[in-house]
Amino acid sequence: MYKVVLDVMGGDFAPNSTLKGAELALKKFPDLYLILVGKESILKSWEGKERVSLYYTEEIVRMEESPKVALKEKRGASIFKGIELVKNGNAQAFVSAGNSGAIVAGAIFILGRLEGVRRPAIASLMPTLKDPIVLIDAGANVDSKPFDLFQFGVMGSVFVEKIWGRKNPKVSLLSIGEESGKGNTLVKKAHELFLNSKLHYTGNIESKDIFWGETDVVVCDGFIGNICLKLSEGLVEVILEMLKTEVKNSFLYLIGMRLAKGALENFKKKADWREHGGAPLLGVKGNIIIAHGRSDAIAIKNAIKIAMSFIKINLVERLNKAISETIKMEEKDEFN
Amino acid sequence: MYKVVLDVMGGDFAPNSTLKGAELALKKFPDLYLILVGKESILKSWEGKERVSLYYTEEIVRMEESPKVALKEKRGASIFKGIELVKNGNAQAFVSAGNSGAIVAGAIFILGRLEGVRRPAIASLMPTLKDPIVLIDAGANVDSKPFDLFQFGVMGSVFVEKIWGRKNPKVSLLSIGEESGKGNTLVKKAHELFLNSKLHYTGNIESKDIFWGETDVVVCDGFIGNICLKLSEGLVEVILEMLKTEVKNSFLYLIGMRLAKGALENFKKKADWREHGGAPLLGVKGNIIIAHGRSDAIAIKNAIKIAMSFIKINLVERLNKAISETIKMEEKDEFN
Secondary structure, eight states: EEEEEEETTTTTTTTTHHHHHHHHHHOOOOTTTEEEEOOOHHGGTTTOTTTTTEEEOOOOOTTOOOOHHHHHHHSSSHHHHHHHHTTSSOOOOEOOOHHHHHHHHHHHIIIIOOTTSSSOOOEEHHHHHHHSSSOOOOOSSOOOOOHHHHHHHHHHHHHHHHHHHOOOOEEEEEESSSSOOSSSSSHHHHHHHHHHHEEEEEEEEGGGGGGGGHHHHHHHHHHHHHHHHHHHHHHHHHHHHHHHHGGGGGGHHHHHHHHHHHHHHHHHHHGGGGTTTOOOEEESEEEEEEETTOOOHHHHHHHHHHHHHHHHTTHHHHHHHHHHHHHHSSGGGGGO | EEEEEETTTTTTTTTTHHHHHHHHHHHHHHEEEEEEEEEEHGGGGGTOTTTTTEEEOOOOOOOOOHHHHHHHHOOSSHHHHHHHHHHTTSSSSSEOOHHHHHHHIIIIIOOOOOOOOOOOOEEEEEEEEOOOOOESSSSSSSSOOHHHHHHHHHHHHHHHHSSSOOOOEEEEEEEESSSSTTTOHHHHHHHHHHHHHHHSSEEEEGGEEEEEEEEEEEOHHHHHHHHHHHHHHOOOHHHHHHHHHHTTHHHHHHHHHHHHHHHHHHHHHHHOOOTTTTTTEBBSSSSSEOTTTOOOOHHHHHHHHHHHHOOOOOHHHHHHHHHHHHSSSOOOGGGO
């Protein structure tokens, strides 16, 4: 039995999306045991259901709330209570579509970092012309240091290899030119660390090349990673909007647009990591899956599925092992 | 008469694109005087032409060459000779589609910075659903400091107001959340500077919102700006590629794609700043226009047009005045 905690209160469409997602997951995965955390009024009707436990709490962290303040003043909220259930061994993974900053802060504070991990990072999926790749960090950290980027690369590599089954995954560093010398100070120093590592490091990658799918892991600071993800999201939406404007004056265009819109919507789907079940927070002592704020029931079900796969292959243990090997690397001052 | 230097050797399609561009520009703008810099063998046939002077040089900076090395070892190259013509008062503006790093390095070294400008920056155009906006810095600087970002905002604001004629342009700071507290250390500190300025500062903007056209100037470090520009470019290309793949199995899709492709190509055109004549380097003592490496003749003509508009409104003088006012602002240690 895989024991997964679901934060029923988290997400723009919660609790409808989360409850329906829970139903779908229980139906689909017979070896799933769900612990639902949320308000009693919402969960009451689930009492007595098979393979389900309930954990009542009346507090919620709102989507725009400050993670720090929430962690201090709302320790009873569903996000933190859910993570505590993992910490105490009552569950093996936590899934939430709630305030991602609060999930990161809660996971680090309550579960703690894996030994040697300086900064846990979010591994987000990026769609490409070929297979999806991982972008890490997608926004858990700003102001990363060179050694942090290196550890993101190690964790991303383990993730892609163990979860997606790609042997010897290629790791690339996001920069403004392919040549070694290109980039800011952070990237140039991180480049040295990667060069001297055992990773399958392919050097710098330019942002325009990400979508061709020639690498497996793209490493960057979380400020930049988050900007890249949101820029892609925004651009696809604007192109759809532009297509609508373009067609106004032409009947043929109207037909064309209707059809092409399907293709673009498909890409949008591909681009949206909720389709793939959410992004894991790597580097904490437990399986944490951050689902998209706009998750619907299917996205929640997929996030639960991902959580189960993490438990199955014992991802945390594997990350722990890979990271402990990096600690042996000399940590020169300049990389910190 | 507007005296503009054109680097005939610069660009992926030079000298064909540059010579044809020069022809187009001379035909279109009767008050244009062009100084062409390049190899004698290429320019020989232009001798004696009206409103044209020639300046022969046999050296070229290649597209992928290190700017630093080029500046040291190839001072006779067309880029540097062309900038020197501006420096010596023989011309009022310089246009090149060549190695942009070398243009930036050459302009800073040969012309010098405007008084008080710490880092000249590239102002690139971004297409939006409404009017185009300016992204500054698009790649001249990495590792910017808070006060640098603030000056980028001042220069971008002057550019949009004086060149595009938008009154009181809105200036926004690129970050990972709209709220004041969001961002990395650099952005948080720059935010304070903007808040205390006379600019029409609208606060943080998220990357996903850039394309909706609600602001006029987006300010960021050049490492991030360059990544954003190239990501947009790469994503549009990949979407076109995906549309091709999508249609393979469907006749209807094939028709739809053909039509929608037109719309997407239109957007691509909009997204490409060569259509708008290249990006200026702001903050040096002279008018410098960096055209896209892939510029064709029309792009070169447009870049020359932009150069003429800079001369006409005396952009450098206006930037100089705006910047000198920023120097009065207290430069606290934390912003440097």
